[in-house]
Amino acid sequence: MRTDAVLTLTQWLSPAFPVGAFTYSHGLEAAFEAGWIKTSADLETWLTDLLTLGSAHADAHFVAAAYHARVPLAEVDRAARAFAPCRERLLEAEAQGRAFCDVVGHVWDADLAGLTYPVALGRAVAIEGLPLELSLTLYLQAFVSNLVSAAQRLGPIGQTEAQRVIRTLSPICEETAREAADGELTHIASSSFLSDIAAMKHETQRSRIFRT
Amino acid sequence: MTHQPGATLEHEASQPRARGRVQVSSKLRDGRSVIDGLAMAGSMKALFPRTDTTGLDTMLINTAGGVTGGDRFFIEATAGPGTTLTVTTQAAERAYAARGETAGRIETHLSVARDARLNWLPQETILFEHMNFERSLTVDLDPGARFLMVEPIILGRVAMGERIQDGRFRDRVAIRVGRQAVYLDGVALTGDVDAQMSTASTLNGARAMAALVYVGADAEAWLEPMRRLMPETGGVSLQSPDLLTCRIVAQDGFALRRALVPAIRLLNDDELPRPWML
Numbered sequence: 001m002r003t004d005a006v007l008t009l010t011q012w013l014s015p016a017f018p019v020g021a022f023t024y025s026h027g028l029e030a031a032f033e034a035g036w037i038k039t040s041a042d043l044e045t046w047l048t049d050l051l052t053l054g055s056a057h058a059d060a061h062f063v064a065a066a067y068h069a070r071v072p073l074a075e076v077d078r079a080a081r082a083f084a085p086c087r088e089r090l091l092e093a094e095a096q097g098r099a100f101c102d103v104v105g106h107v108w109d110a111d112l113a114g115l116t117y118p119v120a121l122g123r124a125v126a127i128e129g130l131p132l133e134l135s136l137t138l139y140l141q142a143f144v145s146n147l148v149s150a151a152q153r154l155g156p157i158g159q160t161e162a163q164r165v166i167r168t169l170s171p172i173c174e175e176t177a178r179e180a181a182d183g184e185l186t187h188i189a190s191s192s193f194l195s196d197i198a199a200m201k202h203e204t205q206r207s208r209i210f211r212t
Numbered sequence: 213m214t215h216q217p218g219a220t221l222e223h224e225a226s227q228p229r230a231r232g233r234v235q236v237s238s239k240l241r242d243g244r245s246v247i248d249g250l251a252m253a254g255s256m257k258a259l260f261p262r263t264d265t266t267g268l269d270t271m272l273i274n275t276a277g278g279v280t281g282g283d284r285f286f287i288e289a290t291a292g293p294g295t296t297l298t299v300t301t302q303a304a305e306r307a308y309a310a311r312g313e314t315a316g317r318i319e320t321h322l323s324v325a326r327d328a329r330l331n332w333l334p335q336e337t338i339l340f341e342h343m344n345f346e347r348s349l350t351v352d353l354d355p356g357a358r359f360l361m362v363e364p365i366i367l368g369r370v371a372m373g374e375r376i377q378d379g380r381f382r383d384r385v386a387i388r389v390g391r392q393a394v395y396l397d398g399v400a401l402t403g404d405v406d407a408q409m410s411t412a413s414t415l416n417g418a419r420a421m422a423a424l425v426y427v428g429a430d431a432e433a434w435l436e437p438m439r440r441l442m443p444e445t446g447g448v449s450l451q452s453p454d455l456l457t458c459r460i461v462a463q464d465g466f467a468l469r470r471a472l473v474p475a476i477r478l479l480n481d482d483e484l485p486r487p488w489m490l
Contacts, residue, residue, distance in 0.1 A: 021250070031412070031413075034444070036412045036413075036416070037412065042412060045411050045412065045413070046412055048412045049413040049414055050413065051410055053400075053408065053414070054413060054414075059396075077394055078392060079393055079396055082386075082387075082393040082394055082395050082396040083396045083397070083398075084445065084451065085397075085447045085449075085457065085459065086449030086451065086457060087450055087451055088449070090451055186384075187398075187400075188396075188398050189382075189398035189399055189400035190397075190398065190399070191399050191400070191401060191408070191409075191414055192413045192414055193414055193415060193417055193421055193459055193461055194412060194413055194414060194415065194445065194461055195413040196447070196459055197446060197447035197459050197460075197461065198444060198447070199447070199449075200447025200448060200449045200458075200459065201447050203449060204439060211239075
């Protein structure tokens, strides 16, 4: 049984898909706490950076690298783990990856186990024969939507502004997807240093509602 | 090292390029780490300042005074079984303006044998306007080896008001234990670096940044003491019981040093290589 590619992808990347995305803030909780993000404009800039030169840019490359599998999948996965800048980023990749492998493995009868989230997604996209660039775009938009929704719980970001941020970032998601589609591991880089530091600071944050 | 105004590509291509190579290794003799092998060529030299410790310290000197387009430097350091080898630099490395397409490159390979320790503690690398600079650091650890790395980067000389509105920088770090990657990092900056690094998620306008990594069976024990040393814009994390990673952002090179020196002392038995002394 084959279903439409878009339907499969929107199911996998929907906030309702049980990978627990809503429990991770990717360091946003610490960034709000430190006052590094205060407004929806700050949030938009922060997320733009993650997409163009930061962690989301890197993760999109790992999705594509797993899809192409020019090097053994285990090696791509090891690289994804080694590239995690801190423990909570590794947790996001491992815990969501475990859940994704589990559900997609059972429901789609796919041979997936023990992979980090971007690598598991890239592999699943290849197994199901789904279009890579669309998968990357939707993956990045899901990443953005999840963090915008986290930001709404963390600061004074209204629902209209929140949707405006997601809309503004959509073309950037497409652009990053195009750039990352080669999945060349040697191109992977991330320069969102203070975002990584925020994720590290979150480890010792006193009151927290998110796991990361 | 600075580019000639009006220099053409052909003119550039005909200019001599700096080449430099240092290969150094350590071995154990009478309980002390001493030089095992040493080879030097071109514009890269190694000095061995005397120390009070049983470890071997080496200080690299780029006699070309910096790196510009087309330069090639190669550094190889190996800590032999049971030894402690500390590698630092005599001065800050400078990535100067480069004309033409060819990047200047520094390639470093470090190997650490079982029961050995290598400290890679170069001074700051200063990036200048119109740089075209590529750097790679590959570290191979035998299981049970220990490794400390500090890599500070400064965007222009702050006191001189230098800006980087155009330039290209590629940096890759790979640390492997028994051939398996445990830590990977990549930085790619192209174009208006100042503008890109002005935002809250990058450097928030700060001009200095360092990555610090410690690999060793005792890494976990250093997490709490390291956390106490962190400035507001610094973070430390334990990825696995034997891998500690840290990132610090600071306004300028001086503020960065003030944060790094106690961290180096903490993770290096209170030893600080001489060039690092404030």
